Structures are given as structure tokens and as C-alpha cells.
Amino acid sequence: MSTGDGVQRYDEERLGELLRLLPPAPAGWVLAAGELPTARAEIDTLVERAKEDQAFRAALLADIEAALAAEGVEPSRPLIDLLRRRVAE
Amino acid sequence: MQARTDAELVASCLAGEQPAWNELVERFSRYVYAIATQAFRLPAQDAEDVFQEVFVRVYDRLDTLRDPSALRPWIAQLTRRECIDWKREGSRETPVEELPEEVENELDRLDEAFDVRVELSALSEECQEVLDRFFCRDESYRTIGAALELPAGTIASRISRCLGRLRERLEGRNPVAAASSERRDR
Numbered sequence: 001m002s003t004g005d006g007v008q009r010y011d012e013e014r015l016g017e018l019l020r021l022l023p024p025a026p027a028g029w030v031l032a033a034g035e036l037p038t039a040r041a042e043i044d045t046l047v048e049r050a051k052e053d054q055a056f057r058a059a060l061l062a063d064i065e066a067a068l069a070a071e072g073v074e075p076s077r078p079l080i081d082l083l084r085r086r087v088a089e
Numbered sequence: 090m091q092a093r094t095d096a097e098l099v100a101s102c103l104a105g106e107q108p109a110w111n112e113l114v115e116r117f118s119r120y121v122y123a124i125a126t127q128a129f130r131l132p133a134q135d136a137e138d139v140f141q142e143v144f145v146r147v148y149d150r151l152d153t154l155r156d157p158s159a160l161r162p163w164i165a166q167l168t169r170r171e172c173i174d175w176k177r178e179g180s181r182e183t184p185v186e187e188l189p190e191e192v193e194n195e196l197d198r199l200d201e202a203f204d205v206r207v208e209l210s211a212l213s214e215e216c217q218e219v220l221d222r223f224f225c226r227d228e229s230y231r232t233i234g235a236a237l238e239l240p241a242g243t244i245a246s247r248i249s250r251c252l253g254r255l256r257e258r259l260e261g262r263n264p265v266a267a268a269s270s271e272r273r274d275r
Contacts, residue, residue, distance in 0.1 A: 019224035020227075022199070
């Protein structure tokens with residue numbers, strides 16, 4: 001809503017409507033995104049180990065989700081894809 | 090305490106400060122979530138994948154952001170792109186370059202809602218909490234009153250008073266007086 005002077009006007013109803021548009025994202029999603037730096041470090045460790053140990057590499061590729069979970073990393077799809085790409089390189 | 094600007098936040102993230110990354114995620118999580126679920130109407134599972142992918146990309150590419158103060162439009166663009174890609178993957182329809190008008194309108198509304206949240210974050214903790222609980226978390230007066238240890242009957246007046254403060258900030262009217270009244274409200 002704007003007036004002739006170009007200034008936006010906000011009555012209570014409009015403010016309430018705009019506030020309602022941004023509810024919190026699910027806490028688990030936010031937590032997982034916040035842990036990305038840690039997850040990246042864990043992935044680096046897994047990739048290094050996979051380079052040195054072929055048996056570990058095979059086991060990792062067989063169940064990437066379990067490998068991430070074992071390192072305490074929430075196995076979200078982007079991280080699973082990233083780890084698979086990096087180990088397969 | 091004055092919140093960090095987006096540019097300051099980017100600089101701290103690039104310096105490897107974990108708390109700064111958490112702050113960035115916290116600042117933009119609602120926005121990314123709303124774009125995916127409200128503007129593009131992705132189902133929860135798809136929205137979660139988009140949400141995580143967006144923050145992975147932000148983390149990976151933050152050093153490529155030429156103007157750190159443009160963090161918000163950059164994240165919005167990444168999210169839009171990710172949602173469009175997701176929709177294309179799940180559809181056999183010929184991709185359409187232009188977004189439907191209703192999506193564009195919703196994105197505009199979310200941008201405005203984000204502006205409101207920026208101003209909300211400048212209000213007292215009490216105002217932030219009561220407005221967030223009532224409007225964003227859909228809590229009742231009774232629930233809010235119990236959480237804040239206030240009589241439920243005073244919640245409505247507090248909400249109204251805080252909305253007034255928020256409106257003063259948004260409309261830019263008499264900002265000095267608004268800041269002064271904000272201090273009184275703490």
C-alpha cells in the first residue's frame with residue numbers, strides 16, 4: 001500500500017499479513033544447514049580416507065548415507081551427492 | 090546490539106567464523122523456506138532438498154559474490170533457480186523461462202515481508218518475541234502469556250504497541266522519537 005507521496009503505509013492488518021508470510025523453517029533443516037562447515041570437514045576426511053583405502057572407498061560408495069551418519073553428519077541429499085561425486089572422482 | 094550488516098556477515102563467514110555462518114543461515118532460512126514452499130509451492134520433501142542445496146551453494150560460492158551487500162538478492166536468485174530446476178526435473182512440460190505472474194507476485198510479497206523482518210529485528214527483544222510468536226508461530230494469547238509469564242489479557246495490547254513501533258520504523262516517521270520510544274518499551 002502506498003500513498004500519493006510515495007511512502008508505504010502499514011496498518012496493523014497489513015503488518016500482520018506480512019509477518020505471517022515468513023514462518024520459521026523447520027528447526028532440523030536450519031540445524032543441518034548451520035552444520036555445513038563441520039559436515040564439509042567430515043566429508044574431506046572421508047574423501048581422503050577413501051583415496052588411501054580401496055576397501056573403505058567401496059564400502060563408502062555402497063552406502064554413503066550410512067557413512068555420513070556414522071560421522072555424525074545429517075545425510076541430506078546435497079551432501080550425499082557431493083560426497084558421491086568427490087569419492088568417484 | 091546492532092546486527093551485523095549483510096556485507097559484514099559475508100566477510101566473517103569468509104574468514105571462517107562458524108557463528109557468522111549460523112547467523113547467515115538464521116537470517117535467511119525463513120526467506121529460502123518461504124520461496125520454496127509459498128512462491129513455488131514445493132512439497133515438503135522437495136522443499137527440504139532445495140533448502141539444503143541453496144545453503145550448500147551459498148557456502149561454496151560465497152567468495153564469488155562480488156558485492157557482499159547484495160547477499161539477499163543473490164540468495165533469492167539461487168533459491169529461485171534451484172526451485173525452477175527442481176520443478177523442471179519433476180515435470181515433462183516444456184520449460185518456461187518466464188515465471189508465472191502469481192509466482193512473481195508472491196516473490197515480491199516475500200521481499201516486502203523480509204523488509205518487515207529486518208525492521209522487526211531492530212525492535213526490543215520483547216517486541217520481536219511477542220510479534221513472532223503471535224504472527225509467525227501462530228501461538229494463542231494464552232500460550233504466549235504462559236511463555237512470557239504475562240497475563241494473557243496484556244498480550245493484545247503489547248502486540249498492538251509493538252506493531253505501532255514497527256510501523257513507525259517502516260514508515261520512517263520521526264525515527265529519533267521511534268528509537269526513544271523503543272528504549273522505553275524495553
